[in-house]
Amino acid sequence: MEKITIEDLKEGCSVYDKERRIIAKFIKKINAKNMLCIGTCTGYTVAKLNKTFKNLKIDTIDYIPKSDISLCVVEINDKDKFKEWCNEEHDNWRGLPKEYLKKLDSKFRKYLRDNNIKNIKLYTEGSDEFFKNNKKNYDLIFIDGDHFYEVSKRDFNNSLKIINSPGVIIMHDIKINPNCKFWGNPQNTCTGVFLEYKGKKIYIPHTINGLGIIIK
Numbered sequence: 001m002e003k004i005t006i007e008d009l010k011e012g013c014s015v016y017d018k019e020r021r022i023i024a025k026f027i028k029k030i031n032a033k034n035m036l037c038i039g040t041c042t043g044y045t046v047a048k049l050n051k052t053f054k055n056l057k058i059d060t061i062d063y064i065p066k067s068d069i070s071l072c073v074v075e076i077n078d079k080d081k082f083k084e085w086c087n088e089e090h091d092n093w094r095g096l097p098k099e100y101l102k103k104l105d106s107k108f109r110k111y112l113r114d115n116n117i118k119n120i121k122l123y124t125e126g127s128d129e130f131f132k133n134n135k136k137n138y139d140l141i142f143i144d145g146d147h148f149y150e151v152s153k154r155d156f157n158n159s160l161k162i163i164n165s166p167g168v169i170i171m172h173d174i175k176i177n178p179n180c181k182f183w184g185n186p187q188n189t190c191t192g193v194f195l196e197y198k199g200k201k202i203y204i205p206h207t208i209n210g211l212g213i214i215i216k
Helices: 017-029 044-052 079-086 099-116 129-133 150-164 190-194
Strands: 035-039 057-062 120-124 138-145 163-172 201-205 211-214
Touching: 017 163, 017 211, 035 150, 044 057, 044 138, 057 099, 057 129, 057 138, 057 190, 099 120, 129 150, 138 150, 138 201, 150 190, 163 190
Parallel strands: 035 057, 035 138, 057 120, 138 163
Antiparallel strands: 163 211, 201 211
């Protein structure tokens, strides 16, 4: 089997180059030594950051669900509600089959082995389980996991407990889409979590998905 390169991970990644450059800017600004990524997906984002910041230690987590319908890292139990949201004309979110997620996980693990990358650690588990067992603090946390409000709220609150000062939490996909039943209502999604936070924050709308920056 051929060696997997970083470009082999690009297809399916929903974090765009402009957004990665913003993440990199904050890594550099605070001289981050480590990072937590909630939502590995293809692994392309953390692989690119690892290529830029050779000494940055990255922990990244993702979840392979038991069912065939999932949204990022957490299994969706209410399939009818999910299908209703996905049937919206302007909604491009779809369930990810578990076999597809298994292939992403296997491919990224092979990339790490093929390229002898030691400072990225991949956890295949839900974020709740990760936070329950985690003993580390982080300089930067990128939240791009389950996008439903309830889980996003837990991920955000758990991240606040383990972020260093100075430190930065970056939330992905917080742009409101008024044409979409799901993304049009902030209380459905991680957008509501960001809007509720009363501390120091920056909203960056001029990216495709929108980024929310929380500065500690």
